[in-house]
Amino acid sequence: MNTEAPVLRVGDLHAYYGKSHVLRGVTLEVRRREVVGLVGRNGSGRSTALKAIMGLVRPSSGRVVLDGRELAGRRPYEIARAGIAYVPEEREIFANLTVDENLRMGMQPCPEGVPAWTAAQMFDYFPRLKERRGTLAGRLSGGEQQMLTICRSLLGNPRVLLIDEPTEGLAPQIVAAVSECIADVHRQGVSVVLVEQKLTIALRVSTRMCVMGHGRVVREGTPQEIAGNEELLAQWLAV
Numbered sequence: 001m002n003t004e005a006p007v008l009r010v011g012d013l014h015a016y017y018g019k020s021h022v023l024r025g026v027t028l029e030v031r032r033r034e035v036v037g038l039v040g041r042n043g044s045g046r047s048t049a050l051k052a053i054m055g056l057v058r059p060s061s062g063r064v065v066l067d068g069r070e071l072a073g074r075r076p077y078e079i080a081r082a083g084i085a086y087v088p089e090e091r092e093i094f095a096n097l098t099v100d101e102n103l104r105m106g107m108q109p110c111p112e113g114v115p116a117w118t119a120a121q122m123f124d125y126f127p128r129l130k131e132r133r134g135t136l137a138g139r140l141s142g143g144e145q146q147m148l149t150i151c152r153s154l155l156g157n158p159r160v161l162l163i164d165e166p167t168e169g170l171a172p173q174i175v176a177a178v179s180e181c182i183a184d185v186h187r188q189g190v191s192v193v194l195v196e197q198k199l200t201i202a203l204r205v206s207t208r209m210c211v212m213g214h215g216r217v218v219r220e221g222t223p224q225e226i227a228g229n230e231e232l233l234a235q236w237l238a239v
């Protein structure tokens with residue numbers, strides 16, 4: 001059991017798309033060295049939860065507290081500066097810049113108590129990116145762009161990394177590299193919230209899991225507890 005104080009507390013977060021009430025009171029906590037797997041059926045609100053934490057979708061009410069500091073209602077850039085990084089499902093790269101230039105765009109001064117990442121470490125995670133460091137990012141494969149987006153986010157030295165379906169559409173070998181990277185990142189002291197559609201990967205990489213249904217967290221537990229609960233799997237996770 002991880003007994004460290006939560007780095008990120010999300011409390012009773014609500015959000016709408018127009019009149020549609022999509023987040024209906026999301027509550028979750030993330031401690032240091034945790035990977036919280038946010039799982040659930042399609043449309044359960046996982047991506048919106050990440051966007052609302054990041055300020056990309058404006059929460060109508062609720063709390064997003066990072067290291068004791070209230071961030072709900074702040075602008076995405078302020079939230080990024082406070083120490084939350086977001087890797088969206090759509091890989092965000094600067095297509096006309098090289099891999100190296102993309103990485104440099106992500107670099108930020110390192111606050112205290114957070115691991116300071118270097119480009120060399122990124123290349124250790126993903127040797128393929130090193131081989132392609134002079135290539136324009138727009139020419140990379142989808143998998144390489146995903147690796148680049150993760151690396152660029154890490155170089156901002158975040159306390160918390162929010163990552164939305166990083167393995168979507170990737171070849172098995174790249175899925176393995178990305179999962180290993182996430183598993184290692186949390187050991188280095190970054191907290192991760194991972195939205196992952198593939199339950200086997202979520203179970204393997206997460207240290208704790210939160211199951212979303214109808215716009216809120218309906219259950220939480222260790223990967224073993226979730227995997228062993230047939231009724232929960234059938235009710236909230238089966239397609």
Ligand SMILES: Nc1ncnc2c1ncn2[C@@H]1O[C@H](COP(=O)(O)OP(=O)(O)OP(=O)(O)O)[C@@H](O)[C@H]1O
Binds near residue numbers: 040048049
């Ligand atoms: N930009 C948007 N405008 C209006 N409705 C949206 C928008 N984005 C998502 N929704 C709706 O909000 C609900 C939650 O969507 P969200 O993307 O958060 O789900 P999810 O759990 O990430 O699922 P998936 O990734 O499989 O779509 C869904 O009913 C979806 O149709």
Ligand SMILES: [Mg+2]
Binds near residue numbers: 046047048
């Ligand atoms: Mg989604």
